[in-house]
Amino acid sequence: MHQQANAPAPSQPALRAIGVSKSFVSGNLRTQVLKDLTLDLDAGELTLISGPSGCGKSTLLSILSGLQKVDSGRVQALGRELGELDLRALERFRLQNTGFVFQGFNLFPALSAFEQVELPLNHMGMSRDEARRRARLSLEEVGLAHRMRLRPAELSGGEKQRVAIARALAKEPQLLFADEPTSALDSANGQMIIDILHRIARTHGTTVLCVSHDPRLVTHADRVLVMEDGRILSDRRSAAPVIDSHGTPS
Amino acid sequence: MVALARKTLIYEWRRFLPAILAVGFAGLLQLLQLALVLGIFGSTSLYITGSSADVWVGYPGTQNVGSGRSIDADVVSHILMDPAVQRVEPYIWVDGDWRGPRETGGVSVFVSGIDPAADGLMFSRVLPAALRARLAEPDAIVVDRSALDQLGVGLGDTATINGHQVHVVGIGSGLRALGGVNVLCSLDTARRLDNDTADVGPTYLVAKLRNPSEAQAVAVRLRGDQAFGPYTTWSSADFARRSVLYWLFDTGAGAGVLFLAGIVFLVGAVITSQTLIAAVNGSVREYATLNALGVGVAALRRVVLEQAFWVGALGLMGASALGILLMLLARSQDVPVVLNVPAALACIILAMGLAAVSGLAAMRSLRRADPATLLR
Numbered sequence: 232m233h234q235q236a237n238a239p240a241p242s243q244p245a246l247r248a249i250g251v252s253k254s255f256v257s258g259n260l261r262t263q264v265l266k267d268l269t270l271d272l273d274a275g276e277l278t279l280i281s282g283p284s285g286c287g288k289s290t291l292l293s294i295l296s297g298l299q300k301v302d303s304g305r306v307q308a309l310g311r312e313l314g315e316l317d318l319r320a321l322e323r324f325r326l327q328n329t330g331f332v333f334q335g336f337n338l339f340p341a342l343s344a345f346e347q348v349e350l351p352l353n354h355m356g357m358s359r360d361e362a363r364r365r366a367r368l369s370l371e372e373v374g375l376a377h378r379m380r381l382r383p384a385e386l387s388g389g390e391k392q393r394v395a396i397a398r399a400l401a402k403e404p405q406l407l408f409a410d411e412p413t414s415a416l417d418s419a420n421g422q423m424i425i426d427i428l429h430r431i432a433r434t435h436g437t438t439v440l441c442v443s444h445d446p447r448l449v450t451h452a453d454r455v456l457v458m459e460d461g462r463i464l465s466d467r468r469s470a471a472p473v474i475d476s477h478g479t480p481s
Numbered sequence: 482m483v484a485l486a487r488k489t490l491i492y493e494w495r496r497f498l499p500a501i502l503a504v505g506f507a508g509l510l511q512l513l514q515l516a517l518v519l520g521i522f523g524s525t526s527l528y529i530t531g532s533s534a535d536v537w538v539g540y541p542g543t544q545n546v547g548s549g550r551s552i553d554a555d556v557v558s559h560i561l562m563d564p565a566v567q568r569v570e571p572y573i574w575v576d577g578d579w580r581g582p583r584e585t586g587g588v589s590v591f592v593s594g595i596d597p598a599a600d601g602l603m604f605s606r607v608l609p610a611a612l613r614a615r616l617a618e619p620d621a622i623v624v625d626r627s628a629l630d631q632l633g634v635g636l637g638d639t640a641t642i643n644g645h646q647v648h649v650v651g652i653g654s655g656l657r658a659l660g661g662v663n664v665l666c667s668l669d670t671a672r673r674l675d676n677d678t679a680d681v682g683p684t685y686l687v688a689k690l691r692n693p694s695e696a697q698a699v700a701v702r703l704r705g706d707q708a709f710g711p712y713t714t715w716s717s718a719d720f721a722r723r724s725v726l727y728w729l730f731d732t733g734a735g736a737g738v739l740f741l742a743g744i745v746f747l748v749g750a751v752i753t754s755q756t757l758i759a760a761v762n763g764s765v766r767e768y769a770t771l772n773a774l775g776v777g778v779a780a781l782r783r784v785v786l787e788q789a790f791w792v793g794a795l796g797l798m799g800a801s802a803l804g805i806l807l808m809l810l811a812r813s814q815d816v817p818v819v820l821n822v823p824a825a826l827a828c829i830i831l832a833m834g835l836a837a838v839s840g841l842a843a844m845r846s847l848r849r850a851d852p853a854t855l856l857r
Binding site: 346 | 487488764773853855
């Protein structure tokens with residue numbers, strides 16, 4: 232880690248992995264999950280990583296988002312060298328710049344949809360009014376304006392995932408990571424989540440990196456990376472601009 | 482700020498109830514134990530705390546009120562010479578053997594010979610003026626109502642102490658003794674009941690000062706003069722503490738209290754920490770998500786600690802309500818229970834300490850809230 236952390240130049244990719252390798256040890260067995268992987272991701276794009284389970288796509292996501300360290304190679308996010316940041320600095324970086332959407336919605340049972348979204352904002356050092364304004368806007372954006380006083384137990388699976396997206400979105404992150412965001416949802420709800428993620432990339436200029444083996448997502452992504460055995464097999468950009476199949480979600 | 486800790490506690494109260502109950506019962510047990518010990522052993526200093534004397538004069542080395550030796554009666558003139566002293570009166574302690582009218586066998590009694598004058602210092606706080614006045618009658622005694630069965634007497638009955646006849650002219654309350662029965666009488670009656678020819682003077686002299694806050698300084702000042710034979714002085718607070726500590730350690734009760742406090746703390750902490758750990762584990766994915774979003778581990782720890790604090794506070798509130806009820810019940814049944822501010826504080830500190838230790842233990846399981854584990 233000898234490169235200086237620079238501010239991102241206009242031409243610089245939002246996320247960059249250079250020669251990244253990662254392996255896990257379980258028992259006596261050492262499994263190489265990522266093998267000398269190099270990748271650039273541009274801002275304002277919805278990039279999909281797909282591939283069979285165990286191909287290393289989730290590990291790549293956690294490394295690019297600063298949740299895990301690499302064994303060798305470098306990761307640059309928004310011009311910062313993630314390898315040079317300690318635990319605290321990484322937390323701060325994630326707080327300012329990243330949003331996450333997970334397969335399980337991971338909402339606190341005790342909090343209303345509005346509070347779920349407001350909670351992380353409280354820690355960003357903004358005023359209460361600003362946090363509430365953003366939470367409201369964000370829930371409106373995912374079409375939950377009328378459901379924001381309800382707790383997770385009173386929401387459907389699709390609504391819960393939209394709350395989780397609103398929670399990530401309210402931070403106005405430059406990087407949004409989603410891990411199998413649709414796999415627990417039926418097709419209508421899955422489609423709605425895909426549209427929201429895509430719109431976020433377009434309208435907010437957010438770099439959205441989504442890991443999924445959901446074939447419905449493939450047609451909506453700006454770029455599709457297929458992984459196998461810790462390597463990228465194919466890198467395909469969709470030629471035509473993607474059109475929302477639905478309008479604004481209800 | 483979204484009150485995550487409190488909202489979770491309210492919404493998932495069933496999950497936290499065992500911890501609240503554990504803290505509550507640990508606090509209650511501790512409270513009642515302390516109140517009982519203070520009540521029982523506090524009665525060993527009743528002679529001091531129930532009187533309005535500020536300085537006590539007695540035989541050097543006396544370890545508790547009940548084991549005094551007689552001192553020279555002339556010491557009184559030396560004490561009175563001190564300008565701070567307002568009033569001095571003798572107090573005679575006689576160990577007696579009680580023979581009642583009914584079949585009670587011999588009962589060991591502690592005879593307290595006091596000045597029956599209306600402004601007498603001894604037992605002024607526990608003996609009503611009317612009862613005190615009746616003691617002026619020769620061979621009249623007053624006993625506590627809780628000891629009537631033990632002594633086998635009622636009001637107006639006659640009995641003997643050390644072979645001398647006495648009769649019960651009054652029944653008081655709050656005069657319980659430890660290891661025997663208190664019998665109050667006048668100084669003259671007490672002298673008659675004392676068969677020990679070696680006892681020439683009073684067992685103690687008790688003095689009231691013009692300014693009670695000077696008790697410690699005056700007690701020190703009055704010491705050291707040997708002209709009237711051996712004697713020493715204590716402030717009443719000192720002497721009371723000395724008596725209670727003597728009993729606590731002489732009987733091993735002090736060690737017992739500490740031992741039980743340790744056990745209660747341990748059991749309470751195990752239950753409370755297990756409950757809190759389970760609560761953290763139940764929300765570990767949500768905590769991990771917050772951490773992924775950049776909410777620091779320190780902030781998550783604060784949430785767990787705040788939950789522990791509320792568990793402790795709620796447990797304490799329950800314990801206080803129940804404790805007050807039980808104390809009132811005990812009082813109504815003449816069970817000696819006493820609770821003072823330091824004891825109550827000790828219970829509060831113990832219960833909150835228990836909650837804090839459990840919270841710290843639960844905080845450790847936050848280490849499992851690693852956001853990378855959510856990406857599997």
